[in-house]
Amino acid sequence: MAWPCVCASLTSVMLGLVVLSLASQSCYGLGTFGFDIHHRFSDPVKGILGIDDVPEKGTPEYYAVMSHRDRIFRGRRLAAGHHTPLTFAAGNETLRINSLGFLHFANVSVGSPPLWFLVALDTGSDLFWIPCNCTSCVTGLRTLSGKTIKFNIYDPDKSSTSQKVSCNNSSFCKQRQCPSSGSSCRYQVDYLSNGTSSSGLLVQDVLHLITDDDQTKEADTRITFGCGQVQTGVFLSGAAPNGLFGLGMDNISVPSILAKEGLISNSFSMCFGSDGSGRITFGDTGGPNQGKTPFNIRTLHPTYNITITQIIVGDSVADLEFHAIFDSGTSFTYINDPAYTLLGEKFNSLVKANRHSSQSPDSNIPFxxxxxxxxxxxxxxxxxxxxxxxxxxxxxxxxxxxxxxxxEGNLLCLGIQKSNSVNIIGQNFMTGYKIVFDRDNMNLGWKESNCYDDVLSNTSPVPSHSPAVSPALAVDPVATSNPSINPPNRSFRIKPTLTFMMVVFPLLAIF
Structure with missing residues (x-):
């Protein structure tokens, strides 16, 4: 039997970040939650997990594995006062993990006593789920060097604060029929790619949080998440092996729950540093001097969809309107024609370098x-x-x-790929920015950042009670923006500094 989906938008999840800090408990102060993030291929993550036998950054294998996971997950079911910042109990730092993808991951703590889970951070999905009393899931990883990394598996019966969500719970349970009045709510998330899904029970338990400015103050809260008993498809081969942290717009997502409880403004930010580090901050609405654009909101499966009106390459301006999703669960940027060809060919006409000859059929280069x-x-x-x-x-x-x-030699590539479905602004185009997903005002914000020097600035107070209307039911906002800024007529000058070498891509064993 297939239960109706609680969350149906697919995410491209590439194992990518690990949170490095810990601590938290309870003190329901209003504010924001934040933590640093690092790319899964970064040296800090490799050091923490003891993984050295991974694809060398810059090799075709490195980009091929990221692109492969993007393709796997791009199939989506799309439809349309000042307060104290907060972060995960692990603290502010998260890391990217080399052989599991390309994207941002965090180490989150759930239950009593707390258990840690390495979860993919994904703005393209809503439900937070972790492996739980599973009959089909990944229990750990083994590197070619023989190092074993075991994952925690959640068990509701072993957490003193766990409670199953009733099938009659109208707020979160989407199950069409309940076998009995006291039955638990079942969920199934279908990612519509190679039979990839997660299914199980909905439960409530404590998510361990701390204040971001003073990481000795605990701020735990109860959240609803998926007790994932059966994972299928690419989840069994390394994509989000220890859980998925949904950051989407639906009321089941973690930011939505935190806002509904009155803990934060209905907004959060993610910062993508050029060195692979980063931060995520719940409740951060950004500042008055950031760029912004309104979301295109649909009531069914809403996403962080925006409208692009121009593409400017060098001094060439093309008026071309199209929609795109800002998705932290996708490594690269995927664009449909005619925008893809227009951007690519204009870039090609201006770049001062010889174009690489046609790639062989067995080439790993996805660009x-x-x-x-x-x-x-x-x-x-x-x-x-x-x-x-x-x-x-x-x-x-x-x-x-x-x-x-x-x-094939040493190459410089434009980091876009052609899409045959939805347009996606992936993490590579978010690098160097703090991206604000402001669901209170229904707009996307951005500001250049190195992810270290930001001062959190909430521009609106948190209401004493949560909003009555879900973001999924909000009307389209009126477009407001800062005055247009003429783009500079300039180009990048790139001097490659890579140590050119070829390595064999080592696969992690999944068990």
Whole structure:
């Protein structure tokens, strides 16, 4: 029997971050929650997990595995006062993990006594779920060097604060028929890709949080999440092996629950540092000097969908309107035609480098617009800007990716891929920014950031009671923005500094 989906939007999850800090408990103060994030391929994550036998950053294998997981997860069911900041009990720092994908992950603590779970952070999904008394799930990883990493498996009966959600719970349970009045609520999330899904029971338990400015103050809260008994598809081969942390708009997502409880403003931010580090902060609404654009809201399965009105490459401006989803669960940026070809061909006409010849059928390089480079060569590439609805400019800090290949040579590639479905702004185009998902005002905000020097600035007070209307039911906001800024007529000058080498991609054993 297949139960109706509690959360149906698919996410491209690539194991990517691990939170490095701990501690939290209770004190329901209003505010924000935040923690640092690092990419799964970063040296800190490799050090924590003891994983050295991973794809070398910049190799075709490195980008091929990220692109592969993106493709796996891109199939989505789409439809349309000042307060104390808060963070996870693990503290402010999270890390990316090399051989499990490309995206941001965090180590979250749930239950009493607390158990830790390495979960993928995903704005393209709603439900937070973790492996739980599972008959089909990943219980750990084993590297080629023989190191074993065991994951925690949640058991509601072993947590003194756990409570199963009743099938009659109208707030969270979407099960169509209840066998009896006291039966538990079952869920199934279908990710519509290679039979990928998670199913089990909905439960409530304590999520351990602490204040972000003083990490000795505990701020635990009860949340509803999925006790994932059966995982299928790519979840069994390393995609989100220890759980998925839904950051979407639906009322079952963690930010929605925290806002409904009156703990935070109905907003959060994610910062994507150029060095692979980052932060996520619940309740952060950004500042008055950030760029912003309204969300395109649909009542059924709402997503962080925005409208792009112009593509600017170098000094060339093209008026072309299309919609795209800002998705932290996707490594790269995926664009449909005609925008994909327009952007790619304009970039190709302006870049000062020789285009790489047609790739062989067995090539691991997932990008179409690639250029041959040498280690000591300086290359000019055009500046890339996306003008958002409302007029604010979104300058892409890192439009290019360096690839080193013993087989195909050393390459510089435009970090976009052609989409045949939805347009997605992935993490590579978010690098260098703090992205604000403001669900109170129904807009996306962004501001250049290194993720270390930000001062949290809530621009609106948290209401004493949670909003009565779910974001999924909100009407489209009126577009407001800062005055348009003319893009600079400039280009990047790239001098490759990679140590060019080829390594064999080592797979982690899943058990």
């Amino acid at each position: 179409e617009y690639c250029y041959d480079i040498s280690p000591n060569q300086t290359i000019e590439v055009p500046f890339l800007n996306l003008t958002m609805k409302g007029g604010d400019d979104y300058y892409v800090m890192k439009p290019i990716i360096l690839v080193d290949s013993e087989k």
